[in-house]
Amino acid sequence: xxxxxxxxxxxxxxxxxxxxxxxxxHIPAPAGSGRAAVIGWxxxxxxxxxxxxxxxxxxxxxxxxxxxAPDFYMDAVPGRGGTxxxxxxxxxxxxxxxxxxxxxxxxxxxAPEVRALTDALARQFSARVEANLYCSFQGIxxxxxxxxxxxxxxIHCVGEKRWRIYANxxxxxxxxxxxxxxxxxxxxxxxxxxxxxxxxxxxVLYIPRGYFHDALASSTESLHLTLxxxxxxxxxxxxxxxxxxxxxxxxxxxxxxxxxEGGQALAGQLAALGARLSELARSRALLEEVxxxxxxxxxxxxxxxxxxxxxxxxxxxxxxxxxxAWLETGATLRTGAGDQLLGPIADAADxxxxxPAVSVQELRARFAHHPEAEIGALLAQLVRLGLLQPxxxxx
Numbered sequence: 030x031x032x033x034x035x036x037x038x039x040x041x042x043x044x045x046x047x048x049x050x051x052x053x054x055h056i057p058a059p060a061g062s063g064r065a066a067v068i069g070w071x072x073x074x075x076x077x078x079x080x081x082x083x084x085x086x087x088x089x090x091x092x093x094x095x096x097x098a099p100d101f102y103m104d105a106v107p108g109r110g111g112t113x114x115x116x117x118x119x120x121x122x123x124x125x126x127x128x129x130x131x132x133x134x135x136x137x138x139x140a141p142e143v144r145a146l147t148d149a150l151a152r153q154f155s156a157r158v159e160a161n162l163y164c165s166f167q168g169i170x171x172x173x174x175x176x177x178x179x180x181x182x183x184i185h186c187v188g189e190k191r192w193r194i195y196a197n198x199x200x201x202x203x204x205x206x207x208x209x210x211x212x213x214x215x216x217x218x219x220x221x222x223x224x225x226x227x228x229x230x231x232x233v234l235y236i237p238r239g240y241f242h243d244a245l246a247s248s249t250e251s252l253h254l255t256l257x258x259x260x261x262x263x264x265x266x267x268x269x270x271x272x273x274x275x276x277x278x279x280x281x282x283x284x285x286x287x288x289x290e291g292g293q294a295l296a297g298q299l300a301a302l303g304a305r306l307s308e309l310a311r312s313r314a315l316l317e318e319v320x321x322x323x324x325x326x327x328x329x330x331x332x333x334x335x336x337x338x339x340x341x342x343x344x345x346x347x348x349x350x351x352x353x354a355w356l357e358t359g360a361t362l363r364t365g366a367g368d369q370l371l372g373p374i375a376d377a378a379d380x381x382x383x384x385p386a387v388s389v390q391e392l393r394a395r396f397a398h399h400p401e402a403e404i405g406a407l408l409a410q411l412v413r414l415g416l417l418q419p420x421x422x423x424x
Contacts, residue, residue, distance in 0.1 A: 037056075037059055037062070050237050055232065057229075065231040076139050083116040087135050088133055092130075131164040133164075136254070137158075151326060158258050160254055163253050176239050180235075181257060183235075185231065188246065188251035193224070196219075197220035260323070280305075312357045312358070329397060341391075343422055346417060351364045360375030377399060377404060
């Protein structure tokens with residue numbers, strides 16, 4: 030399922046221009062839509078049977094809007110790697126009978142049909158995408174009003190659920206509110222109801238990051254799949270700029286004592302470091318690194334088709350000298366024939382040049398975040414420069 034099918038009948042260009050990151054929208058299921066079939070009760074029960082996935086990090090129970098301590102529904106299971114904790118289906122069932130709601134996280138890791146959808150959205154938005162399932166029962170509210178730190182698509186699968194989205198919005202939040210008064214602060218900040226909608230099977234609700242909302246099952250039972258989409262934010266720049274800056278002695282030097290010369294020496298040093306940071310922020314090297322990180326978020330999964338196996342196309346490294354230089358002006362391939370800019374695919378080039386031999390299929394697997402066409406173009410470039418040559422090993 031691609032974005033166009035997920036939001037049909039709303040056109041993708043209309044959605045991206047008017048709603049993405051801007052305002053929520055309810056998209057009723059069009060006639061004949063199969064969106065609700067993405068997950069049903071039978072499939073959920075099958076997935077919950079993959080017990081090794083459902084540790085404390087992937088499954089939660091909530092009762093009266095409060096989390097149930099995992100100790101009440103986890104079992105310690107010994108294994109070769111030591112003892113791990115997994116959810117006990119009988120204990121889960123008991124809490125659900127008491128009115129608890131179930132949250133199953135990272136469903137894409139155990140459901141290939143869901144991973145196809147998360148992969149598609151990751152490609153669309155250059156983002157990390159995680160799929161979570163929410164199972165709740167009539168009149169029970171799993172979560173109090175809150176806002177999410179990511180974009181949300183909720184696909185309703187079974188039953189009905191009433192959603193309220195409030196008029197006010199936290200501006201680009203990175204961390205949830207915490208503390209004893211966190212809920213009171215949210216309730217005071219959320220404002221009046223902006224949207225009050227009931228989702229039915231096949232309906233989709235899009236909620237941008239930061240919009241306060243809550244939901245309540247309005248049928249005997251309710252099941253929906255939430256897709257959380259998290260592109261990189263400007264926070265990434267601090268990590269990348271730190272790595273770049275600390276390669277330079279000036280950033281590793283001690284700061285001047287603020288007591289000397291009335292702080293003038295320190296002020297001058299900070300101004301110089303700030304100017305240098307500004308140069309690094311405008312560099313091609315940073316642009317390439319951010320591009321690479323975005324690609325890595327969108328790296329697709331792959332399904333096996335056993336017993337089919339691919340024929341491997343090998344290339345051997347020649348004795349011609351070459352290296353990848355990570356320069357402020359961009360990652361560069363250095364050879365006896367001169368320098369050539371590589372761009373974000375420099376990581377694959379560096380790996381290929383460091384190995385005595387490499388196959389096309391290995392590069393595609395190890396660097397799945399790069400388009401296959403760029404991997405092919407890189408290999409062609411390295412062959413043309415005499416750095417690699419095709420060969421057939423004896424396997």
